[in-house]
Amino acid sequence: MPTYNLYMGCSVPANYPNYEAATLKVAEALGMELIYMDGVGCCGSPNLRAIDYFGWLVVNARTLAIAEKNGHDIVTPCNGCFGSLKDVLYHLKHDKEDMKKVNDELKKYGLELKGNVRVRHVVEAMYTDIGIEAIKAKVTRPLDGVKIAVHYGCHILRPKDVTEINPENLDDLLRATGATVVEYPLWKQCCGATVLPVNEELAIRLAHDKLKSMKEAGAEFAMVICPACGNQLDLQQFGIKDTYGVEFNLPVLFYPQILALAMGMSEDEVGLEMNRVPADPILSHFVE
Amino acid sequence: MAETKDKIDPPVTLVEPIDMSRLDSSFRKEIQSMPDGNELNACFACSTCTAACPIANQWTYKPHQLIRMILLGMREEVLSSKEIWECLTCFQCQERCPQNVRVTDILFDCKNLAAEEGKVPDSIKGLAKELIEKGQLYVITADWEREDLDLEPEVPGMSTDEFREILKATRTGKIVGGE
Ligand code: SF4
Ligand code: SF4
Numbered sequence: 025m026p027t028y029n030l031y032m033g034c035s036v037p038a039n040y041p042n043y044e045a046a047t048l049k050v051a052e053a054l055g056m057e058l059i060y061m062d063g064v065g066c067c068g069s070p071n072l073r074a075i076d077y078f079g080w081l082v083v084n085a086r087t088l089a090i091a092e093k094n095g096h097d098i099v100t101p102c103n104g105c106f107g108s109l110k111d112v113l114y115h116l117k118h119d120k121e122d123m124k125k126v127n128d129e130l131k132k133y134g135l136e137l138k139g140n141v142r143v144r145h146v147v148e149a150m151y152t153d154i155g156i157e158a159i160k161a162k163v164t165r166p167l168d169g170v171k172i173a174v175h176y177g178c179h180i181l182r183p184k185d186v187t188e189i190n191p192e193n194l195d196d197l198l199r200a201t202g203a204t205v206v207e208y209p210l211w212k213q214c215c216g217a218t219v220l221p222v223n224e225e226l227a228i229r230l231a232h233d234k235l236k237s238m239k240e241a242g243a244e245f246a247m248v249i250c251p252a253c254g255n256q257l258d259l260q261q262f263g264i265k266d267t268y269g270v271e272f273n274l275p276v277l278f279y280p281q282i283l284a285l286a287m288g289m290s291e292d293e294v295g296l297e298m299n300r301v302p303a304d305p306i307l308s309h310f311v312e
Numbered sequence: 313m314a315e316t317k318d319k320i321d322p323p324v325t326l327v328e329p330i331d332m333s334r335l336d337s338s339f340r341k342e343i344q345s346m347p348d349g350n351e352l353n354a355c356f357a358c359s360t361c362t363a364a365c366p367i368a369n370q371w372t373y374k375p376h377q378l379i380r381m382i383l384l385g386m387r388e389e390v391l392s393s394k395e396i397w398e399c400l401t402c403f404q405c406q407e408r409c410p411q412n413v414r415v416t417d418i419l420f421d422c423k424n425l426a427a428e429e430g431k432v433p434d435s436i437k438g439l440a441k442e443l444i445e446k447g448q449l450y451v452i453t454a455d456w457e458r459e460d461l462d463l464e465p466e467v468p469g470m471s472t473d474e475f476r477e478i479l480k481a482t483r484t485g486k487i488v489g490g491e
Contacts, residue, residue, distance in 0.1 A: 037458070037467045038450035045461035060468040065475030066448035070401045071439050072484065074423040075432055077347065079482030083475050115347055122347075133474060182403030183414070213366055214402035221435040222397050226367065230400070233366075295461050 026153050029091040029098045030058040030146075033105040034066045035251040042295025043251060046280035047101050047146055049294070053162060053287055054154045058099065058146075064090055067108035070179075070218055078125075084112035085126045088143070089135040099146040101280075103250035107179030107187070109143040114186045145180055147249050147279050151193045159200045164288040166202025170309040172282070173206040173243035174198060175234065175257060177250045178214050197279060198247055201286040202311070208241035210234055215256035228267050231260040235272045245306060246276045254278060259300045275303035285310065335385035342425070343382050348417030355379050361405035361415045371395050375405045375415055382418070391426040397433050424483075432487055444479055444488050447472025 036044050051058045064087045072080045088109060091098045100106050116123045117139045127136055144152075150159065176191050195205045216230030235257060238246055248254045258276035265271050281294040285306065296303050343349040361375040368374045373381065373395050381390050390396065396419050405415040426432065432440070442449060448470075452458065455465035479485060 032467050032470075034448035034450045034467075034470075037463075037470075038452045041454075041458045041461050041463055044458075045463055048463075062469040063471045063474070064469060065472050066443070068443060068475075068479075069439075069449055070420075071436055071449075072443065072479075073420055074397075075427040075436060075440060075487060076479065076483040077420070077424045079479045079484050082478050082482065086474065086478070119347065129478070178400070178402040178404075182407050183416070184407065212404065214400045214404075216400065218401050219367075219398055221439060222394075222433050226370070226398065230366065293461075295457075298457065 027057040031100040033102040042298040043278040046294040050280040067105045089137040092141040097142040103177040103179040163286045165310040171206045172203045172245045173238035177253045206243045210237035215253045217252035217256045231256045336387040337385045339385045339387040346421040348414040354411040364404040364408040396422045447476045
């Protein structure tokens with residue numbers, strides 16, 4: 025059984041326990057052993073990178089070093105954590121001087137980073153280590169081809185030399201549940217999460233544009249793999265209603281929720297009622 | 313009717329004339345020495361980055377102009393701009409740049425330089441404070457929701473002490489301490 029260091033971050037457990045629960049259940053069903061990492065903290069987010077590059081390096085290097093010690097890859101369900109950990113590892117592997125400076129700090133905690141650890145998004149691990157065929161074999165009630173738009177998220181796609189993720193793999197994962205992947209013009213565009221603290225109006229505009237693009241392309245649901253993107257596209261539909269008077273009514277689900285349901289799990293098991301825009305219309309699309 | 317004798321207005325330029333005396337020629341080197349600045353000089357001002365940017369239309373300084381301003385040494389303007397803080401960090405500009413200029417990463421470098429001078433928007437300062445005080449950005453408030461889903465009320469293994477200790481000693485501590 026493949027075993028992983030599970031790095032949960034702080035946003036998923038605080039804001040989207042439904043995503044956390046669905047991830048754990050799907051992983052178990054797929055035969056992936058996820059072990060919560062011991063003694064790790066927050067990744068700091070791009071906001072920390074913006075104001076305190078060195079501090080951001082050290083806190084993330086610490087997480088990487090803890091994982092390296094026990095030898096398993098890190099998996100995370102959050103694009104923000106993924107981006108931070110991946111970026112820090114990439115930088116330190118290419119900058120010996122910073123690697124040394126960071127290790128001088130880590131020594132205080134009895135840790136050392138060599139740079140051998142691998143950082144992965146949990147859904148990418150599903151794709152690569154379990155494989156589409158094995159996932160399909162677990163799908164007992166596929167979706168009926170319902171149209172779902174995928175929002176990948178910036179920090180999982182870019183910069184590509186750092187993230188090493190192919191968006192088509194996420195499409196394949198979604199198709200494995202029986203859904204149809206909707207192409208839409210703004211598929212690459214940001215959800216606006218990062219700018220929320222400094223310019224809320226702009227953040228709402230970006231979420232609005234994104235949802236509009238999905239909706240116009242015929243999407244009935246949206247899929248996300250990040251709590252921050254989830255927040256912007258799901259919860260923010262209420263902000264959009266206040267600002268633009270537009271109701272998109274586009275339910276947003278985390279990939280493991282969709283997969284868990286297609287594997288026959290119940291809506292309670294994936295916390296479907298916690299999705300802000302009611303997502304239960306998805307239930308009518310499963311072919312029993 | 314238009315006559316050739318009509319007075320012609322001065323051409324519309326994208327930027328105000330540059331005051332040479334205020335340029336800081338070391339700014340370019342400063343950015344180049346930072347983590348992702350090596351390719352800075354390769355910029356040939358094609359504005360592809362700006363074409364890729366989803367929010368450049370509402371910016372006074374567009375991404376290609378910010379890069380040009382760095383090359384020219386307009387340190388003060390760049391580090392005081394609202395643009396560097398509004399950047400979504402979406403990496404669209406960086407992905408498209410034909411010269412491999414790491415535009416988004418360079419804007420991160422600019423924010424770090426601004427932060428070193430204490431120029432941090434209040435909302436971001438607020439986040440820094442949260443990080444130092446709570447050791448995380450989001451704290452679990454609804455543990456019953458977690459228990460309903462068979463999750464531990466607290467994240468197993470989560471520890472905030474070391475995180476706070478590290479950041480207190482780095483620039484975050486300085487930014488928050490300087491309140
Ligand atoms: S895309 Fe690259 S080369 Fe073109 S203006 Fe932007 S930074 Fe310069
Ligand atoms: S990273 Fe910033 S500058 Fe670049 S395209 Fe995105 S918002 Fe524009």
